[in-house]
Amino acid sequence: MSTDTPTKSQEAAAVPPPGRASENKRIRQGHRRLLTRRDRITLAFMAGVPTVLHVLLVWVTALASILLAFTSWDGIGFDSIKWVGLDNFHQLFTDNPQFWPAVQHNVIWFVVLILIPTPFGLFLAVQLDKKIRFSRVYQTAFFLPVVISLACIGFVWQLIYNPDTGLINSLIGANKPGHYIDWIGDPNLNLWAVLVAASWRHTGYMMILYLAGLKSVDPSLREASALDGANEWQTFKNVIFPTLRPTNTIVLVVTIIEALRAFDLVFVFNKGAQGTELLSILVTNNIIGESSRIGYGSAIAVVLLFISLIVIIPYLIATFRKERSA
């Protein structure tokens, strides 16, 4: 889950040495002149094979999602594909009792992750960055949940939330019939219960990203601030945090993507039953569930795609632009 966002260049702001760009250009032109015919064919294969695989399985399918969203299709034979215009979307927005709750839950997922585990991960990173003893041991403990599969995490937390055998209900005496607190089934509780587990995992991830960011903060900045008589909080607020801007951007993007991708944990927990519907769950249920409606499922996927691209494209353009200028 995946948690796999390219972190962008932190040193991109550094001033490039004068003349380097033109030098690069010269070298590259030099490259081109030295290439033989065979080299060109090799290069075409080297770039072509991975690109075809990636584009075919990721982008062609994403495009197909968009096209299928405007059709109805039973999946048997291509001639049964019928153009239905905006019907799927219309039905989704007005007629599906699960759609708006799912959107709402995805938003809640993001808001909770960005407000609780993210600042806490930053806090832990700042503490662990103080050249403290046992720092590695602490880091390992906080980071452990990120390494374990979300499916496994789902089962581990079930042992805590189970109504009759779980840790919480056993501790507070709510594990007797009639007194159950149903953390997994109750639609008013289950989203928050899953979010505790998700936050538990997200904290370690954010801690690692911020630790990497903090390592690139110039130590002399801190010293200067300390010499000026700033206390720890003032130093953090006025000196450290502003220099963490590149990391903050990454963290924001990672958290949004995580919120949109949320799936495994909920699926293991209760298959996205009432209270924990998510867009990703609705798409999946449309495939592996009893009623497979391809066009309709694609329409949900398009909503998900649309939200993702609003985040991904500006982020990548900014990243690559900076990289080029560096």
Added chain:
Amino acid sequence: MSTLSSALPKQRNPIRPARVLLHVFLAGTALAWLAPLLWAVFSAMRPYSETSNRGYVSWPHTLNFDNFKNAFEQSDMTHYFMNTLVIAVPAVLLTLFLSSMVAFYVARFDFRVNLFLLLVFTAGNLLPQQVIITPLYRMYLLTNLPGITASGKLYDSALGLVLIHVAFQSGFCAFVLSNYMRSLPHELTEAALVDGASVWRLYWQVTLPLCRPAMAALATLLSIWIYNDFFWALVLISTGENMPITSALNNLSGQYFTDPNLVAAGSLLTAIPTLLVYFALQKQFVSGLTLGSAKG
């Protein structure tokens, strides 16, 4: 805290209350963080008869590994671990191979398309998997491969899972590796080209050996991600027998892991390989996650 004193190498700080407090806080939080996992270990080590009689929150009389043994044997876990191995090993190797080729092309040969190419790869990797799953599922069902896969289709086959893992993960790897390669001195490839080395030698014998640290980090990261994958196999594999271990967990928990203690033992068993890799290669894992930022 006081950076001035910590800048002096050998000076011993007197024990300060703030430091002690910080250690108490961190140790307490770390313990709380491990608590859910420790609770699972504790439950898994107790016989079901004892916990059902005395409740789960009770002093243990018997602690042993019987549940682990039973979970492992009853569900034939070796079989599912093998399934994962058959998928993960080719997927990791192929991802590294293909993405390093793209990265090499993008980093060393400016043919104008390379920025766009990198953008396509990276953006593809950031998409939620569910965006593409409906057409992908149909495509896998419609692709007939008689004689190549056991199912005769891409659907329900290890090959299908390997392909989607490679396609999806190569986005991230191409991004990281191209950044890494760009930081290598240009003179090296330049000199080799002037000496008449072919492009392939330039890639295979000059550039790749220099990328070992980045490749090692990515290999660690990819192994854990692919091992932990739940979604692709859930949708693209229909036969329970063919599932890799992480996705099989969901089926096994109803079929074989009949009580919470067995569920705990079974799911902890699936976490063991990731934990071993993580503890052995912690540095690689963490540097892989933050590699993109380490551009020179």
